[in-house]
Amino acid sequence: MLPLELTGSLGIVGYGLGAIGPGIGVGLIFASVIQGTARQPEARGAMMGTAWIGFAVTEALAIIGIALAFVFGGL
């Protein structure tokens, strides 16, 4: 049996760690939308518009993370 040997880039691990925060953030956004829709179904359209913008802004963190994972991937 060979001992486990991993090669690769630590930047990918860093991206995995960095994606935790935006993951939680996006989850919170859509949890609130689901709750709001359950409480007041007719307000769904207005909430979804804001939710997509909030989702995009939160997701930007993960996107910056993947970009930096490639930038620092060679280190």
Place this chain on the structure above:
Amino acid sequence: MSRLWGLAPMEAEPEPAGGAEGETFEAPGVSSFDLPPIFPGVPWFDKYILQAIVAVILVLIFWLVMANKNKMVPSKGQFIGETAYFFVRNSIARDTLGHDFKRFLPFLIALFSFILVNNLWGIFPFTLLPTASHAGWAYGMAAMVWFLYNGVGIAKHGFFGYLKNTTLPSGVPVFMWPLIIPLEFFSNIVVRPVTLALRLFANMFAGHLLVLVFVLGGEFLIFHGGSIVNVTAGVVAWIFSMAIFALEIFVQSLQAFIFTVLTAVYLSSALAEEH
């Protein structure tokens, strides 16, 4: 990395560790996106630019046909066009831009349809490559949006008025100004176009890479894997790649929508009187 910045030379990819069975699997990576030119000798004319040109032609034909010969009682084709038009008009432009939305409607519709068609090239059987998975396309579109919203804001408020409007929210006490002004400038002028471009690019890039991993990995497992366990895993990977394609349809449409919505949001915040 060279994909991201377009300038830095490609670094040598470390060779993946060799498998047990003779042949090695070359994992798809950044280099999978460097496509050869279609005609040898014309280096700039690759698959990306061909797709973008076809997309422009398709979008142009679609809206020209839809804008002509409209009847009071719409036919099926006109209904499709009207639905697409009303989607951008009502749920993107009017909701975010307010009463002033008609000036920007043509731009938003062109942006939305161009990005949508270009993203959907990623699941179209004969192309299978989203155009924006090459970072330059996303950078170009974000630069266009950046010039537009800054230009519109400067045209409305004047140069210094616009700077004051974007970098200084009203009601901030004076002692906070040195903190708030650089932060707001950084987030509104510098980060916005970068995230706009990177969001589109990274979604398309990551989605296409995911498809490549499943399809190419499955192919390797089926035809070079050897044992029956590996072949079964390859078949499962191929079946699962269909689910990835379905996810991609959603992500590609969503990214076209979000790019357009954020453009409208940036335009409306550049036009706003007070924050």
